[in-house]
Amino acid sequence: MSVRLLTMATGAAILAAALTTQPAQAQTYPDRPVKIIVPIGPGGSYDIVGRTVADALSKRLGQPVVAENKPGAGTVVGTQFVASSPADGYTLLVGGLSNIVFNPSLYSKLQHDPMKEFTPVAIVFGFPYILVGRKDLPYSTLAEVIEAAKKEPNKLSMANAGVGTGQHLVAAALMQATGTKFLDVPYKGAQAAYPDILAGRVDFFIDSFSAALPHVQNGAVKGIALAGPKRNPRLPNVPTMAEAGVKGFDIDSWIGIFAPAKTPPEALAKLRKEVRAIIPELKDAYAKIGGTTIEMSEAETGPFIQKEYDSWTKVIKDTGIKLD
Structure with a gap:
């Protein structure tokens, strides 16, 4: 075989290997443990969500999913850690109002833009x-x-x-x-x-x-x-603020799982599918602490978070609260 034919044959073999390897990689995600970073210390709603999702998701993915606490500067340190991690689907973030919505307005020198650098996997918990x-x-x-x-x-x-x-x-x-x-x-x-x-x-x-x-x-x-918009069955005698005379004060908080925005589409699609699949399993655990599961479609999630961001940005601006 001539050098030219050998080179062409080798190139064809490499291309064929690449074409067959890429789908295999997508199909085998995840092939190692996945971390969910909780940007606060143990205890509290962020930690509860991180650990309950990790436990249930491990069974669905067939790989260990570990919740890891990285507190500091409110929720900034843990959130920045995920923003700086490889966008490969193996480092996820517990996100909510604090680190996704509030921080961009509270900090003038935040090193990441949560609304641009993260994409929602799913919102799972409301309270x-x-x-x-x-x-x-x-x-x-x-x-x-x-x-x-x-x-x-x-x-x-x-x-x-x-x-x-x-x-x-x-x-x-x-x-x-x-x-x-x-x-x-x-x-x-x-x-x-x-x-x-x-x-x-x-x-x-x-x-x-x-x-x-x-x-x-x-x-x-x-x-x-x-x-909140309605009474909670865990404390049925406590009225809502609207019932008590402050009309329109309907604030429900939420927490979900987020991934870096550049996460491969195949990994992101699998994460979204599997996290949404476990949400019904979490209903009883969340109800015991006075919360609810949130089942929101992928199409609804982005606009919902943007609306929350716009609303709270105005509140923070009007009150003049800053952290730097």
């Missing part, structure tokens, strides 16, 4: 926020709380889980909607706020329903109103 108060408060209704806050601005105190957290921003939105001012008391995380609330040193806290639920159930704090 309301709840306004709770110390158990010995002289107020039992939201109307009474608002009336007292208006009479003496900044006398009543409001804990938050850290500047720029969901708890902080929902509280800021409530103050804006009701024309009230509370003394803002920031903590390093939701759990750090409860000792002072339980001891009566702080008056109020707006927290995620799942985190506040046990404290309300055991009578350690008062459940005053839900910042």
Whole structure:
């Protein structure tokens, strides 16, 4: 065989191997463990979602799926880690309002753009926020709380889980909607706020329903109103804020799984299919903590997140909250 014919034959063999290898690679994804980065420490809604999804997804993918906590600077450190990781489908992110929607407006020098650098796999978990108060408060209704806050601005105190957290921003939105001012008391995380609330040193806290639920159930704090569109069956006697007189204050939070935007289409399609397939399995686990599963189509998910981004960007701008 001549050198020219040998070269042509070798080239043809390489091309044939490439054509047959590419579909095989797509079909075998994943062929090693997958990580889901939780951008906060253990405990809380992000961690619950990361671990429940990882456990269920492992069985569907036939490979270990491991939830790994990477906290720091709110949710920035873990989110940046995923943004800087290879977009190969093996490093995913637990994302929600904090790291996908809030951070671009809260930080002037954020090193990543969540709306451009991530794509949703699926939104899986929804939960309301709840306004709770110390158990010995002289107020039992939201109307009474608002009336007292208006009479003496900044006398009543409001804990938050850290500047720029969901708890902080929902509280800021409530103050804006009701024309009230509370003394803002920031903590390093939701759990750090409860000792002072339980001891009566702080008056109020707006927290995620799942985190506040046990404290309300055991009578350690008062459940005053839900910042959601409907009552929660876990606390059926706690009204919504709309029912309590603050019309239009329907805020439900959400958490999902995200992948780097340049993830290969084949891997992304498989992840979307398999994560959506496990959502019904998570219903009971999420209901126990006062949340719900969210079953949203791929076509609905992108526009939904964009609407949330636009809405909360305005709230953050109007309240002037910044973290740098």
